[in-house]
Amino acid sequence: MDIQVWSDVVCPWCYIGKRRLENALDAFDGPATVTYRAYQLDPAPVPAPLPIKQVMTEKFGGPARAEQIFAQVTAIGASEGLNLDFDRAIAANTFAAHRLIAWAQTQDRQADMLDALQRAHFTDGIDIGSLPALAAVAGLIGLDGTAALTYLESDAGSKAVRIDIEEARALRISSVPNFVIDGKYQVQGAQETETLVAAFAEIARRADVNTGL
DSSP: OEEEEEEOTTOHHHHHHHHHHHHHHHHSOSOOEEEEEEOOSOOSOOSSOOBHHHHHHHHTTSHHHHHHHHHHHHHHHHHTTOOOOTTTOBOOOOHHHHHHHHHHHTTTOHHHHHHHHHHHHHTSOOOTTSHHHHHHHHHHTTSOHHHHHHHHTTTTTHHHHHHHHHHHHHTTOOSSSEEEETTTEEEESOOOHHHHHHHHHHHHHHHHHHHTO
16 A cells, blocks of 8 residues: 655644554554655745744634644644644744655655654754754754755755645645545545544455455
8 A cells, every 4th residue: 555645844733644644554454655745834935933823823813712722732642642842833934844854765764754853843842944953853863964954955855845746736635634545545634543544444445356356
């Protein structure tokens, strides 16, 4: 089973969805490969690092509503073993972070890099819009931080990120996480682990029927 996952680094539901996907694959009795694809919820430049709460309060309709949403997502993340600290999270454009994930993929560390970046953003309050900070995160998972910074300071990886974003547009993906399975089935949102396991089982059953197994 081939699973292509469109997600954004600063999307909390993508962080939760990734954990649920990992749990589902542990429970699913069948082979699967996972590739994470780039998506930007907001491609606009972030001229200066600002607390995510400050940026999102207006979008959420005021402080009271924003705090309610942050508390809800934090609780759901905690139920999956994730620490989402919105008091520390910093708003960032994620294009460079996606480029770094593409670089890590060439070293078979894509999922590790994505996880480290999500943890850096949601738990550690690291500005993942900063190239030196991104390179430092690469170093934390054992990759060459100096090589990562050199890569990020070039235009390397930009084409790969744009291809992912264009393919998402072609597939009419407008929210993330979005799972495209075997190139023809889409599962949208951070579905519960049990829901994903059931979906995988049904897709595997259909594949067996089509191959006459």
